[in-house]
Amino acid sequence: MMAVLQNLLPFLLIFVIFYFLLIRPQQKRQRERNNMLSALxxxxxxxxxxxxxxxxxxxxxxxxxxxxxxxxxxxxxxxxxxxxxxxxxxxxxxx
The missing domain is CATH 2.30.30 (SH3 type barrels.)
Incomplete structure (x- = not known):
């Protein structure tokens, strides 16, 4: 059980880093763009x-x-x- 967790930990860390550095900022920019287009x-x-x-x-x-x-x-x-x-x-x- 502990070995499986140690093997998955690097992948989980990579996913968390990708989420906060790439996915979340892109979602924020898309939301701001949609708000700008709807407010024209x-x-x-x-x-x-x-x-x-x-x-x-x-x-x-x-x-x-x-x-x-x-x-x-x-x-x-x-x-x-x-x-x-x-x-x-x-x-x-x-x-």
Whole structure:
């Protein structure tokens, strides 16, 4: 019994180390990303995974429409949003 436990102990330690160094931080990043995607609103300035900067003009459950210039709007999957630059509440008012 003791020999079996001594043989399994290194594997258990490796699993615990992998959990705290790899699995848990990845789950936290995924949870934060899902929260960011669900909190998107019209007027938010975002950056897509491809590096395109734009302002959200329309949202659906699965797509986001971005205004990238005065005359150009592009529709992306919601999952293509990489980060939010600023929200409409954070944009400074022009004097």
């Amino acid at each position: 609103q019209k007027g938010d300035q975002v950056i897509t995974i491809g590096g395109i900067h734009g302002t959200i003009t329309d949202l659906t459950e699965s797509t986001v429409t971005l205004r990238v210039s005065a005359t150009t709007q592009i529709t992306f999957e919601r999952s293509a949003i990489s980060s939010v630059k600023s929200t409409k509440e954070e944009t400074p008012a022009k004097s």
